[in-house]
Amino acid sequence: MKAYILDAYDKGNQLRLGEMPDPVVGPDDVLIEIHATGLNVIDSKIRNGEFKLILPYKPPFVLGADFAGIVTRVGANVTRFAIGDAVYGSPRQGRIGTFAEVIAVDQADVALKPANLSMEEAASIPLVGLTAWQVLVERAKLQRGQRVLIHAGSGGVGTFAIQLAKHLGLHVATTAGTSNLDLVRELGADTVVDYKAQDFSDLLSGYDVALNSLDGTTLAKSLKVLKPGTKLISISGPPDPVFARQQGLNWGLRQVMRLLSASIRRKARRRGIDYSFLFMQANGEQLSSITTLIESGAIRPVVDRVFPFAALNDALAYIDTGRAKGKVVVSIR
Numbered sequence: 308m309k310a311y312i313l314d315a316y317d318k319g320n321q322l323r324l325g326e327m328p329d330p331v332v333g334p335d336d337v338l339i340e341i342h343a344t345g346l347n348v349i350d351s352k353i354r355n356g357e358f359k360l361i362l363p364y365k366p367p368f369v370l371g372a373d374f375a376g377i378v379t380r381v382g383a384n385v386t387r388f389a390i391g392d393a394v395y396g397s398p399r400q401g402r403i404g405t406f407a408e409v410i411a412v413d414q415a416d417v418a419l420k421p422a423n424l425s426m427e428e429a430a431s432i433p434l435v436g437l438t439a440w441q442v443l444v445e446r447a448k449l450q451r452g453q454r455v456l457i458h459a460g461s462g463g464v465g466t467f468a469i470q471l472a473k474h475l476g477l478h479v480a481t482t483a484g485t486s487n488l489d490l491v492r493e494l495g496a497d498t499v500v501d502y503k504a505q506d507f508s509d510l511l512s513g514y515d516v517a518l519n520s521l522d523g524t525t526l527a528k529s530l531k532v533l534k535p536g537t538k539l540i541s542i543s544g545p546p547d548p549v550f551a552r553q554q555g556l557n558w559g560l561r562q563v564m565r566l567l568s569a570s571i572r573r574k575a576r577r578r579g580i581d582y583s584f585l586f587m588q589a590n591g592e593q594l595s596s597i598t599t600l601i602e603s604g605a606i607r608p609v610v611d612r613v614f615p616f617a618a619l620n621d622a623l624a625y626i627d628t629g630r631a632k633g634k635v636v637v638s639i640r
């Protein structure tokens with residue numbers, strides 16, 4: 308199969324378009340002919356080597372964590388899918404590789420594609436949709452009427468999280484740049500802070516959850532907007548000891564994670580706030596619930612740009628600018 312191959316970890320490295328062996332299909336796997344792949348910031352971070360210790364992929368390997376496509380083969384134990392199904396998903400840790408024509412994925416990580424979306428639109432959803440779901444629904448367990456601050460509302464995670472939060476009946480505040488204020492309002496945000504002109508921590512207070520996807524300064528400031536007894540959940544770090552344990556990291560790395568997050572955990576504790584780091588887990592069942600929300604019209608994809616397969620490196624360079632409005636997708640066939 309044709310695939311974009313990472314030959315060596317390096318910041319800004321171009322991926323090489325080459326041939327890789329077709330994937331082996333295990334008994335629980337479905338083989339998927341990929342029609343489109345979504346790009347994510349984590350693709351760049353993995354390429355740069357920032358995740359080497361946590362996700363030890365050995366070059367040469369294929370990057371990519373979002374796909375939409377057609378099932379072309381099923382393993383012996385597969386019950387949830389049949390050949391010809393249109394599906395989408397994000398493969399579990401250790402099994403990335405959607406910058407390719409074909410991938411084998413555990414059936415538990417796959418869901419039927421929303422019928423009202425194109426392959427390109429569907430490929431934009433899984434990783435950010437599951438991240439937002441796991442923060443707002445699974446971890447924060449937010450209830451109708453509660454208040455959530457979602458940072459970077461115009462980004463991949465933000466555009467999905469705002470819509471999901473509104474569907475859950477929450478009051479949503481978000482931060483966005485001047486040129487993206489209309490976009491986040493149109494997605495449903497109730498309170499919008501222009502991060503280029505205002506400091507959100509001077510304007511907001513009494514929130515129940517903050518979803519941080521930005522830097523350490525924003526993370527620490529977010530404590531100021533939360534009530535005691537609430538949750539600060541970060542998807543951009545620093546990782547905490549619970550995450551280190553869940554990842555099965557060795558003693559040394561667990562201590563590193565403890566140290567990296569010691570300051571924010573201490574500051575949060577002083578205010579009676581629970582700090583945690585969340586790392587998206589593949590989950591076909593949650594993705595099926597997302598399919599239902601998309602088909603009902605509660606959530607729509609926000610796709611900034613679609614690149615052809617031949618221009619995948621340009622798509623990754625665009626992600627690296629940090630200026631994407633919603634998602635960046637590559638069409639594969």
Ligand SMILES: NC(=O)c1ccc[n+]([C@@H]2O[C@H](COP(=O)([O-])OP(=O)(O)OC[C@H]3O[C@@H](n4cnc5c(N)ncnc54)[C@H](OP(=O)(O)O)[C@@H]3O)[C@@H](O)[C@H]2O)c1
Nearest residue numbers: 348459461462463464482484502520542585586587630631
């Ligand atoms: N832990 C996990 O499982 C997980 C999952 C998904 C993502 N993440 C992480 O979450 C972060 C965000 O991911 P993403 O895909 O949403 O990123 P993204 O789509 O690349 O974010 C770009 C957007 O962020 C906005 N932005 C930049 N700086 C901002 C600021 N200071 N305040 C408000 N908005 C700002 C930009 O708007 P302007 O152009 O107006 O600046 C742009 O629209 C990344 O670090 C990613 O690695 C983690």
